[in-house]
Amino acid sequence: MFSWQDCWLGILYHPQRSTIFPYALSPFILEFAIGNSIFFLIGAKINRNPYFQKTLIKTPLMLRDEYSNTIRSTLSLLSRHPAFLGALIGILAACSQALLISAGGPEAYGFCVACHTRDMVNGITNIVAHTDLALAAISKNSLLPVLSVAGVLIGGYIASTFHREHKIRKGTKKEYFIYFIAGVLVLNLAMIFGGCPYRAALRTGYGDLTAVLFIVAMAAGVILGAYLMLKKAEKEAV
Amino acid sequence: MATGILPKEAAVFFVPLVTLLLGLLIGYLAQRSGYCSIGGFRDYFLFRHTRLLSGYLTLIVAAFVGYLIFWFLTPAAMEHFFWAFTSGPATPIPGAPGGLNTVAYLIFSVIPGFLVGFIAVLLGGCPIRQTVMASEGNYKAAWFFIGMCAGSILFAALVSGWVVALMKALGFGV
Numbered sequence: 437m438f439s440w441q442d443c444w445l446g447i448l449y450h451p452q453r454s455t456i457f458p459y460a461l462s463p464f465i466l467e468f469a470i471g472n473s474i475f476f477l478i479g480a481k482i483n484r485n486p487y488f489q490k491t492l493i494k495t496p497l498m499l500r501d502e503y504s505n506t507i508r509s510t511l512s513l514l515s516r517h518p519a520f521l522g523a524l525i526g527i528l529a530a531c532s533q534a535l536l537i538s539a540g541g542p543e544a545y546g547f548c549v550a551c552h553t554r555d556m557v558n559g560i561t562n563i564v565a566h567t568d569l570a571l572a573a574i575s576k577n578s579l580l581p582v583l584s585v586a587g588v589l590i591g592g593y594i595a596s597t598f599h600r601e602h603k604i605r606k607g608t609k610k611e612y613f614i615y616f617i618a619g620v621l622v623l624n625l626a627m628i629f630g631g632c633p634y635r636a637a638l639r640t641g642y643g644d645l646t647a648v649l650f651i652v653a654m655a656a657g658v659i660l661g662a663y664l665m666l667k668k669a670e671k672e673a674v
Numbered sequence: 675m676a677t678g679i680l681p682k683e684a685a686v687f688f689v690p691l692v693t694l695l696l697g698l699l700i701g702y703l704a705q706r707s708g709y710c711s712i713g714g715f716r717d718y719f720l721f722r723h724t725r726l727l728s729g730y731l732t733l734i735v736a737a738f739v740g741y742l743i744f745w746f747l748t749p750a751a752m753e754h755f756f757w758a759f760t761s762g763p764a765t766p767i768p769g770a771p772g773g774l775n776t777v778a779y780l781i782f783s784v785i786p787g788f789l790v791g792f793i794a795v796l797l798g799g800c801p802i803r804q805t806v807m808a809s810e811g812n813y814k815a816a817w818f819f820i821g822m823c824a825g826s827i828l829f830a831a832l833v834s835g836w837v838v839a840l841m842k843a844l845g846f847g848v
Contacts, residue, residue, distance in 0.1 A: 518714075518729025521703040526736025527743075528699070532692055534744040537678040537751045539685040544741075547700065549801035552693070553819075554826035561827060569830040577682075578689035585805065587697020588704065589819075592809030595705035607814040615814045618793055619821020620828060622801065625786035625793075627829050628837055632801045633711040633790070637730065641737025643756025646779050650787035657791025658715040665796070666720065 529638055541574025544642040547584060548635035550626035555581040677750040701806060710803040712794045774838065778846035 514520045529546020537543070545551065551572065558569040559581025575581035596602040607615075626632045629650055631639065636654070639647035680688060703709070707729070714727035745752040794800050797818065799807065807815035841847070 515703055516706050518707045518709045518726050519732040521700070521707050521709050522729040522732035523736040524703065525700060526733050526738075527740040528696055529737060530740030530744045532696060533678070533741075534748045534751045535679050536685045536689055536692060537676045538680055538682040539678075539689050540682075543676070543752065543754055544737075547696065549805060550822070552697075553801075553822050554829065557823045557826045558830050569827065570834060571830075574689060578686045580690035583690045583694040584697030584700070587694045587699075588701035588802065588805050589809045591698040591701025591703075592705040592806040593701075594698075595702045596810040599706070601705075602811050604811045605813060611814050612817040615797065615817040616821040616824070618797055619804075619818040619823075620825035622790055622793055622818075623822040623825035624829050624833050625790050626801070627826075627834070629783050629786040629790075633730070634733070634802065636787075637711070637733045638737045640734050641739075642741055642752075642754070646783040649780060650783040653784045653787030654712070654791035655715050657788040657793075658712055658795045659719050661792045661795035662716045662719050 525634065526638070526641065536574065539574050540577045541572045542630075544635065544638045544644070545572065545574065546638060548631050548638070549585060549588070550623050550632035551630070551635060552582050552584045553623065554627060556583060556585055676753045679748060679751070700802075701809065704802055704806050705810065708803075709806075710799050712791060712800040713798075713803060715791070716795050774841050774846050775848055778841045781841075781846075 525547055529544075532546045533543065555572055555575040558571050559575045561567055562569055562571070571581065593602070629636070629646075631647075631650075633651070633654060636647040636650045640651065678685060708726070709729050710726055711730040711733075714730045717723040717725070718727045741752060741755055745755045797804070799815075801822065804815040804818045808819045
């Protein structure tokens with residue numbers, strides 16, 4: 437059963453585990469977060485307001501337009517760099533595990549395309565058709581299964597329409613068939629290991645040596661495939 | 675039983691919500707950055723470009739740092755984190771078919787890893803890249819995603835049992 441001594445907030449009132457260090461930092465973190473979010477929400481609008489410009493001639497540096505533009509361009513550069521997303525997935529996966537692990541389920545399960553597709557499809561099939569397909573415990577216990585793959589689809593759609601990169605690209609029926617079979621194969625192989633490349637990375641960070649083996653074997657497979665592609669391209673060029 | 679920040683009654687309610695928001699953020703940024711793990715290895719091998727590879731390597735490091743931070747904050751939520759010394763390093767975190775010994779899990783990581791890398795590089799992207807390309811309007815990637823959906827039912831109904839039976843017949847059972 438749930439008890440306050442096992443709960444994270446309960447550490448504050450727990451005599452043995454109580455430590456002042458993380459909580460001593462919290463006012464500074466809160467001030468940084470709240471101050472910056474207020475600045476992003478209304479800082480630029482205040483600057484363009486003529487009344488504000490007349491009354492307060494000397495605006496502080498943080499509220500100037502040029503400064504906010506620099507921050508904005510830095511943010512857009514950051515959001516287009518893969519390393520930023522990698523750091524974000526790692527931290528947020530750990531955060532979601534710390535939040536939600538009480539619902540059950542495997543550890544290092546914050547984000548995984550193959551496992552979460554399996555959970556979403558099988559969980560919804562179980563609800564709709566009253567079947568009993570295998571699931572991770574976190575999806576079996578919760579109200580709905582994990583929906584991060586649906587989130588990825590919606591997020592990708594929003595980003596591509598917002599930046600005008602959404603474009604219908606069609607293929608032939610043979611290509612569709614090959615991609616379908618490849619999807620079935622990739623999901624089954626990934627589930628035999630217990631995760632796609634992303635969960636392999638999370639498991640490596642969690643201290644699982646089999647995931648390191650998976651990444652090394654994946655790199656070997658990629659090198660073989662890229663080598664074959666290179667050979668084929670050279671043959672076509674000649 | 676691991677205990678997180680939320681009690682079980684609340685966590686059960688928040689699982690779909692939190693994962694949906696996480697997926698939205700990851701999908702948006704993955705579309706902007708063209709994030710791809712297999713593309714990272716491919717670009718490094720073919721052209722010595724490190725942009726995409728840096729994303730994947732950062733993921734591994736950030737996962738370690740994130741789990742370390744949250745292990746420090748909530749030790750009850752990270753039972754088998756390796757600094758907690760509660761399990762051996764070769765014991766896999768559950769998720770694969772169960773009831774087999776360690777050698778079987780090593781085989782399960784090498785052979786599928788090689789084949790996933792080989793198939794995905796010929797298709798031109800790892801699962802997340804295919805999912806994002808499907809949302810961008812690529813019909814081939816959409817068929818890949820439909821194949822993943824069909825494969826998940828196939829795995830749960832048939833393949834999982836076949837693989838465990840095969841490994842037990844080969845003598846890798848517990």
